[in-house]
Amino acid sequence: MNIDIQKVSDQATGYIMVYGTQILMALLIFIIGKWVVGVVSRAVGKALSNRKVDPTIAKFITNIIYYLMMAFVFIAALGQLGVQTASIVAIMGAAGLAVGLALQGSLANFAAGVLMIAFRPCRVGDFVEAGGASGVVKEISIFSTILLTPDNKTVIISNANVMGGNIVNYSMQAKRRVDLVVGVSYSSDLAVVKDQLHEIVANESAVLVGEEVTVAVSELAASSVNFVVRCWVNTPDYWPTYFALTEKVKITFDKKGIEIPFNQMDVNINYTPEANA
Known part of the structure; x- marks a missing residue:
């Protein structure tokens, strides 16, 4: 069987010229398209940021635009290869339905993400x-x-x-209430304790002036009289104020001789000489 090498070579060259060019153009469309998508999505993100749009919404919109545009780039690259894009779109739609049924959890996450953006x-x-x-x-x-x-x-x-x-x-409201529970012994003068707690709160600079301050007996516990101390601060100052008030209560009570009871255990040992004889 004789093979016309020249003819085969010419056919191979023709195929390479046709399909090679298509493949090269498809790659160029994909690479350039991906670059353009990146530029556009970053530009949209920057524009939203300049307009003081909430970062959460800006990031969400940017992601949606990026993935939608990348889908168009992918379809355009396939079209350059000679693939019937209408069929691809139909197949992608059917596949999307099948994948959607298989990935209901992911769709639920997507829907929840949309709700989070909407209701914030x-x-x-x-x-x-x-x-x-x-x-x-x-x-x-x-x-x-x-x-x-x-x-x-x-x-x-x-x-x-x-x-x-x-x-x-914890960050949505501008201010928060600090709640402390302070226990003192039953022998303490409750009026003196209340005065000292009021003074501690009044001397704390982060406590908001004009807001309600509560110092009251909240419980007669097994081994202590418990006071509740409530005051209002700006939300960012919550933990620094909480820690500062707790420390100042201990320091002040030690100076004033106010006892803060703590759990103790008494161990009694009965020694009987006859039992050890």
């Missing part, structure tokens, strides 16, 4: 308790929420878990 129970920078974890919200993406804990651990929680439970947002 928390924002980037808020300190929250959600999904079994607590920390500062670093990012709310399409499918998950990222928290940074006080000890610098990153916690990634699915949006469905965040929206499916209680969300405690």
Whole structure:
């Protein structure tokens, strides 16, 4: 069997010229398109930031635009290869339906992400308790929420878990109430204790002037008389004020001779000489 090498070579060259050019153009469309998508998404993010749009909403919108544009770039690259894009779109639609049924959890996370953006129970920078974890919200993406804990651990929680439970947002309100429980012995003069607690709160600079301050006996416990101390501070000052008041109570009570009872155990040993004879 004789093979016309020249003919085969010419056919191979023709195929390479046709399909090689198509493949090269498809790669160029994909690479350039991906670069353009990146530029556009960053420009949108910057524009939203300049307009003082909430970082949570800005990040969410940027992600949506990026993935939608990348889908168009992918379809355009396939079209350059000669693939019927109408069929691809139909196939992608059918596949999307099948994948959607298989990945109902992911769709639930996406829907929860949309709800979080719409109702905004928390924002980037808020300190929250959600999904079994607590920390500062670093990012709310399409499918998950990222928290940074006080000890610098990153916690990634699915949006469905965040929206499916209680969300405690400690940063949403401008001010918070500090609650302290202080126990003193039954022999203490309650009037003196109340005066000292009022003075401690009054001398704390972070306590908001004009807000209600409560110092009252809250419980007659087994070994102590418990006072409740309540005052208001700006939300960022909550923990510094809480720690400062606790320390000042101990220092002041020690100076004034006010006893703070603590749990004690008395051990009695009965020695009987006859039993050891």
